Amino acid sequence: MTHLKIEPRFNPKADLVLFEGDCLDLLSKVPDGSVKLVVTSPPYNLGKSYEKRIDLEEYLAQQKQVIEECVRVLAEDGSLCWEVGNYVDNGEIIPLDVVLYPIFAGLDLRLRNRIVWHFGHGLHASKRFSGRYEVILWFTKSDHYTFNLDAVRIPQKYPGKKHFKGPRRGELSCNPQGKNPSDIWEIPNVKSNHIEKTIHPCQFPVELIERLVLAMTNEGDWVLDPFMGVGSTAIAALMHQRRAMGAEIMKVYVDIARDRIEQAGKGKLQIRPMTRNVYDPGNGKDSVPPLTVDLGNGPRQLKLQEKGKKYRVKGKGA
Numbered sequence: 001m002t003h004l005k006i007e008p009r010f011n012p013k014a015d016l017v018l019f020e021g022d023c024l025d026l027l028s029k030v031p032d033g034s035v036k037l038v039v040t041s042p043p044y045n046l047g048k049s050y051e052k053r054i055d056l057e058e059y060l061a062q063q064k065q066v067i068e069e070c071v072r073v074l075a076e077d078g079s080l081c082w083e084v085g086n087y088v089d090n091g092e093i094i095p096l097d098v099v100l101y102p103i104f105a106g107l108d109l110r111l112r113n114r115i116v117w118h119f120g121h122g123l124h125a126s127k128r129f130s131g132r133y134e135v136i137l138w139f140t141k142s143d144h145y146t147f148n149l150d151a152v153r154i155p156q157k158y159p160g161k162k163h164f165k166g167p168r169r170g171e172l173s174c175n176p177q178g179k180n181p182s183d184i185w186e187i188p189n190v191k192s193n194h195i196e197k198t199i200h201p202c203q204f205p206v207e208l209i210e211r212l213v214l215a216m217t218n219e220g221d222w223v224l225d226p227f228m229g230v231g232s233t234a235i236a237a238l239m240h241q242r243r244a245m246g247a248e249i250m251k252v253y254v255d256i257a258r259d260r261i262e263q264a265g266k267g268k269l270q271i272r273p274m275t276r277n278v279y280d281p282g283n284g285k286d287s288v289p290p291l292t293v294d295l296g297n298g299p300r301q302l303k304l305q306e307k308g309k310k311y312r313v314k315g316k317g318a
């Protein structure tokens with residue numbers, strides 16, 4: 001990621017294009033079939049700080065314009081990944097992947113996976129179950145597409161398991177390079193205590209995009225994010241020697257993206273590694289609910305603390 005050629009508008013010789021403005025203006029300058037991977041999370045029409053809430057039909061028409069342009073610039077062996085959650089109307093949820101799917105299908109894209117991105121944190125709903133996943137629709141333009149499965153394998157559950165009969169008896173029964181990560185991905189989302197958190201309200205965790213970049217592109221390929229936010233897609237692409245371009249309407253986010261990319265280039269940006277397991281509180285602090293007891297002088301909350309292999313009750317009246 002050193003000595004990057006960074007350009008403010010499309011230039012085929014650039015390593016990185018950081019376009020401040022409407023994505024349709026960037027896309028109009030990008031040649032047909034030149035991008036290997038389009039990956040993005042568009043505005044969800046929820047009235048966030050960067051969007052004006054509009055009628056759903058109008059929103060879908062706007063998305064269609066951007067998607068058509070993305071399909072035009074996509075290479076024949078390329079992939080398009082649209083990451084979305086729910087649009088919420090008066091308490092009723094409308095899954096955006098469901099209402100957007102006909103647009104992609106109408107442009108002759110082929111759906112390869114509907115990846116469920118499951119995460120642990122978010123709003124606590126009181127009138128429905130709390131939402132803890134979003135969806136990535138992965139489409140390809142043709143049947144001849146790049147898919148580097150070996151680059152994204154994850155550790156096997158039983159790496160030492162062997163065939164116990166037949167001609168391969170005694171040999172490892174699973175791939176020692178790891179297993180296919182499947183279409184359900186457990187990756188922490190970027191909330192306040194995530195090391196990648198910026199002021200953006202809904203940025204991608206870099207590791208989510210790294211997996212897509214490694215699987216669907218090769219070194220030197222172009223990766224495009226039309227709704228770039230604070231540049232997480234570009235960071236993931238550049239970390240793996242791909243070229244990146246993105247558009248963002250808000251200057252403040254473009255500035256943060258540029259700064260993060262510079263920091264990443266110097267090896268100073270904190271990024272959660274793809275290989276780190278999801279945090280498990282185990283028996284740690286606050287993992288045991290407080291115990292309420294009443295010894296005759298009113299209810300008190302006591303805390304169970306692990307001490308060696310035993311638990312000790314701590315608190316007034318214990």
Ligand SMILES: C[S@@+](CC[C@H](N)C(=O)[O-])C[C@H]1O[C@@H](n2cnc3c(N)ncnc32)[C@H](O)[C@@H]1O
Binds near residue numbers: 205253
């Ligand atoms: C869901 S956020 C994407 C965040 C991004 N994935 C990241 O990691 O930071 C959508 C972004 O699209 C930007 N945006 C909205 N309309 C746009 C447009 N027409 N062209 C370019 N960017 C736009 C918003 O300002 C917002 O930052």
